Amino acid sequence: MITELFTSGSLRQYRRRHKNIDIKAIKNWARQILQGLNCLHSQKPPILHRDLKCDNIFVNGYRKIKIGDLGLAIIMQKPTAQSVIGTLEFIAPELYKEEYNELVNIYSFGMCIL
Structure with missing residues (x-):
């Protein structure tokens, strides 16, 4: 398996390293x-990630975002x-509930x- 390399790590890691992030970059992300x-x-059917958090959002060297870690994701077979x-x-x-x-x-x- 070949996966994309995210040299900037997760969004959480990126935020720890870069304290002042441009609002334009945040809107883009x-x-x-x-x-x-x-x-x-x-x-069809929809996929629920169910564990979206800053540790599961990754930033590459070009400041592009990818959602990762779909280990808890499910395919919605029913409406809920x-x-x-x-x-x-x-x-x-x-x-x-x-x-x-x-x-x-x-x-x-x-x-x-937030």
């Missing part, structure tokens, strides 16, 4: 993350999923941007 989520959610899984700080409240859809990834995205 936000757009790229949403495009990646749109790609996952547009699949039913297991609580993910990283506590980034999981949407509806996961605790154990009936959720792809919007949980959008909540996690918002937590990453």
Whole structure:
């Protein structure tokens, strides 16, 4: 298997190394993350990442973003999923009700941007 090299590491690592990040770069990254989520959610059936966090968003040497670590992802066979899984700080409240859809990834995205 061949994978892309992300020399800047995860978004969390990048933020630790670079304290002052241009707002233009943050907006660009936000757009790229949403495009990646749109790609996952547009699949038939949709794919839920379920563990989107700054450690699972990677930055390459050209400051391009990729979503990685799909180990907890599921393919939505039903309209809602039913297991609580993910990283506590980034999981949407509806996961605790154990009936959720792809919007949980959008909540996690918002937590990453904060």
